[in-house]
Amino acid sequence: MTHDTNDSPGLFDKFLSENRIFRDREVLRHSYRPHILPHRKPQIDQIAAILAPALQTETPSNILIYGKTGTGKTASVRYVGTELESVSARRGTICRVIHLNCEVIDTQYRVLAQISKMILGEEDPSSDKTRIHIPMTGWPTDQVYSELKNQIDTSTGVFIIILDEIDKLVKKSGDDTLYNLTRINTDLSRSKVSIIGISNDLGFKTFLDPRVLSSLSEEELVFPPYNAPQLCDILQQRAAIGFAEDALDDEVIPLCAALAAQEHGDARRALDLLRISGELADRGNGSKVTIEHVKKAQAKIETDSMVECIKTLPTQSKIVLYCMLLLHRAGQRIFISGDVTRIYKELTPFLEIDVLTARRISDLISELNMLGVINTRLVNRGRHGRTKEMWFDTSTEKIWEVIMEESDGRLAQVDEQIVIQIMR
DNA sequence: GTTCCACAGGAAGTGCGGGCCT
DNA sequence: AGGCCCGCACTTCCTGTGGAAC
Numbered sequence: 001m002t003h004d005t006n007d008s009p010g011l012f013d014k015f016l017s018e019n020r021i022f023r024d025r026e027v028l029r030h031s032y033r034p035h036i037l038p039h040r041k042p043q044i045d046q047i048a049a050i051l052a053p054a055l056q057t058e059t060p061s062n063i064l065i066y067g068k069t070g071t072g073k074t075a076s077v078r079y080v081g082t083e084l085e086s087v088s089a090r091r092g093t094i095c096r097v098i099h100l101n102c103e104v105i106d107t108q109y110r111v112l113a114q115i116s117k118m119i120l121g122e123e124d125p126s127s128d129k130t131r132i133h134i135p136m137t138g139w140p141t142d143q144v145y146s147e148l149k150n151q152i153d154t155s156t157g158v159f160i161i162i163l164d165e166i167d168k169l170v171k172k173s174g175d176d177t178l179y180n181l182t183r184i185n186t187d188l189s190r191s192k193v194s195i196i197g198i199s200n201d202l203g204f205k206t207f208l209d210p211r212v213l214s215s216l217s218e219e220e221l222v223f224p225p226y227n228a229p230q231l232c233d234i235l236q237q238r239a240a241i242g243f244a245e246d247a248l249d250d251e252v253i254p255l256c257a258a259l260a261a262q263e264h265g266d267a268r269r270a271l272d273l274l275r276i277s278g279e280l281a282d283r284g285n286g287s288k289v290t291i292e293h294v295k296k297a298q299a300k301i302e303t304d305s306m307v308e309c310i311k312t313l314p315t316q317s318k319i320v321l322y323c324m325l326l327l328h329r330a331g332q333r334i335f336i337s338g339d340v341t342r343i344y345k346e347l348t349p350f351l352e353i354d355v356l357t358a359r360r361i362s363d364l365i366s367e368l369n370m371l372g373v374i375n376t377r378l379v380n381r382g383r384h385g386r387t388k389e390m391w392f393d394t395s396t397e398k399i400w401e402v403i404m405e406e407s408d409g410r411l412a413q414v415d416e417q418i419v420i421q422i423m424r
Numbered sequence: 425g426t427t428c429c430a431c432a433g434g435a436a437g438t439g440c441g442g443g444c445c446t
Numbered sequence: 447a448g449g450c451c452c453g454c455a456c457t458t459c460c461t462g463t464g465g466a467a468c
Contacts, residue, residue, distance in 0.1 A: 314455090338430065360456055362432065378432075382466030385430025 020244060021282040021289065027242035028275035030268045033075060038233040040072045043223060047080045050219050051194075054095050054158040055088055059185060059192040062216050066202055067223025070266030073198050074164055076223070081162065094157025102169035108177040111169065112144045115161060119151050145180060149187055158192045166197040167204035175212050182215040225265025231257035234267055235274055243278065249290045252277065259298055273297050303398050309371055310402045316356055320344060320364045322403050322411050324374065328396055330423050336379075336387045337365060346422045350414060365390065373399070 026032055037044065051060045067073045081097035088095035098118050105114050152159055161181065163169065169177060184193050197216055205213055226234065235253045256277065260270030276297035281289040313321070323343040327335040341358045348355045356364075365388065369376040376390040392399070404412040 316455090336430090337432085354456090356455095357457060358431085359433085359458080363456090366433090380464040380466090381430080382464070383427090383429055383468090384466075385428085386463055386465090387429095387431050 020287045021247045021278050022242060023244045024242050025275070025278075027238050028271055028278070030070070030271055032238075033078060034237065036237065037072055037075055037079060038237060039226060039230045040076050040223075043072075043221060044076050044080055046221060047077065047196075048083070051080060051084055051160065054084060054160065054192075054194070055091060055093060057093055057156070057158060057192070059158065060160070060194040061218035062182065062195045062197075063219045063221060064197045064199070064217040065221045065223065066199055068225055068264055068266065069200055070268035070270075071223040071225055072267060073223050077162055077164075077196060077198060081160065084160070088157075094155055095160070096157060097160045097162065099162045099164065101164045103165045106169055108180070109141055109144060111163075111177050112141070112148050112180075116144075116148045116151050119159075149184060152184070152193060153188050153190050156190045158194065160194050160196060162196045162198065164198045165200065167199040167201040170204055170208065175208050178212045178216060179209060182212055226261070226267055226270075227265060228254075228257045228261035231260055231265065231267060231270045235270055238271065239274065242275075243289075247278070247281075247287070247289055249288055251291050252289050252294055255291050255294045259294070269301075272301060276300060303394070306373065306394070307398060307402050310373065310399060315353065316360075317364050317368065318403055319348070319351065319353070319411070320361055321368060321373065321399070323347060324368075324390065324392070325396055325400060325403065326419060326423060328392060334389050334391045336389055337362060338387060340365065340390075343422060347414070347418075350418055351410060362388075 022028075027034075047063065050063055053060045065073050065077065078099065081099065084095050085097055096119065098115055100111060100114055100118075102111070105111050163178075166178075178195075178197075181193070181195055195216060205217075208216070232253055235256055239248060239253060253274070256270050256273045260266055260273060263269050273294065277289050277293040280296050280300070281293045284293075286293075310318070310321070320340065323340050324335065326343055326347075327339055332339070337358075341361050344361060345355065365374075365376065368374050369390070373392075374390045375393050376388050378386070379389050380386045
């Protein structure tokens with residue numbers, strides 16, 4: 001099976017052969033929802049306590065939830081939501097949980113239309129012909145609002161609307177949506193609506209009208225970041241299902257947890273690290289994930305985000321970076337702003353772009369430093385003045401690649417002769 | 425002790441495009 | 447359509463700086 005062959009039938013054989021590392025890779029993605037959420041019991045209990053009145057068809061308080069990415073906000077809320085729905089179904093009451101992600105659905109119209117769509121979605125279409133689907137575009141907003149109100153009020157239950165990444169909605173289209181939604185209860189006679197807002201950004205409250213804020217944050221919850229031991233438990237739990245038995249070295253999970261804990265206790269990051277470590281081991285045909293794989297995975301995540309960062313750089317920054325790469329290639333491990341500016345000034349006439357001043361280049365250099373693409377250090381060289389030294393502390397190969405393929409390949413077309421002449 | 429280099433980086437201003445109100 | 451304001455990318459002008467060289 002492992003014999004060398006160029007025949008295409010054998011091409012995928014080695015990938016299809018029984019997998020020694022993974023049992024179920026999906027478990028290690030952050031989209032996977034586990035049945036138990038370690039270290040979130042207090043928060044889950046609290047949410048459950050706040051939502052419990054819904055089972056008596058009373059209106060639960062609105063909740064505002066804060067926490068950094070990867071702290072289990074969405075997972076906890078979804079968990080409580082599904083539990084609530086199933087318990088209420090057993091008791092014969094009506095509780096509907098509607099989950100929206102405001103990063104995707106980011107205008108008032110789309111939020112209202114989506115809620116309506118999700119309410120009607122599961123119902124037997126023949127049961128009630130008086131209600132119409134709201135088109136995804138076209139109606140005036142107040143008509144959408146009143147139609148939504150009708151749809152909600154035809155049942156006698158409690159609707160819990162979860163607005164995930166609510167800060168995105170507020171920043172993009174203001175707080176009108178929230179104002180209307182928080183007041184909807186006053187227009188309803190039979191059913192009730194309660195809102196849960198989830199936000200990454202603690203400062204988003206300042207964008208809200210005080211009336212909306214006080215109504216929305218009847219209850220507030222903060223999800224603290226996980227620490228390393230907690231991340232260990234989370235990874236342990238997923239690894240038990242996701243990885244084959246004995247596929248992980250003992251130190252692997254603690255290392256993933258420790259690295260992710262340094263980065264603000266982000267469980268997503270920890271899971272990515274573990275999954276990518278596994279993928280690297282898998283592709284390397286190993287039978288065990290080792291701490292070497294974790295280190296490689298960490299490096300891969302870092303370069304991947306570096307590549308992403310450089311790709312999105314403005315053209316002028318890319319050119320400044322290119323000048324630094326030229327100096328680096330010429331053997332200068334450390335270079336100063338004067339060098340970079342000189343190369344830049346000599347290079348730019350060959351490119352069809354505006355030529356920036358040294359002052360502006362100085363700012364661009366600082367930005368590159370802030371982004372972690374380069375390192376800088378202020379130095380005084382006595383007679384030779386005060387300047388900024390800079391250097392790359394990662395391999396420049398990836399940066400070269402990205403710079404070459406970006407900016408319409410303009411930099412890749414720079415004649416080698418010109419470069420030699422400039423670098424003299 | 426004095427000079428003076430080679431910049432850093434603050435302040436203020438310009439020009440431009442986008443969003444918003446009227 | 448027109449006016450207004452805001453943020454941005456960038457410029458011009460400027461003052462400040464620490465230590466090697468004199």
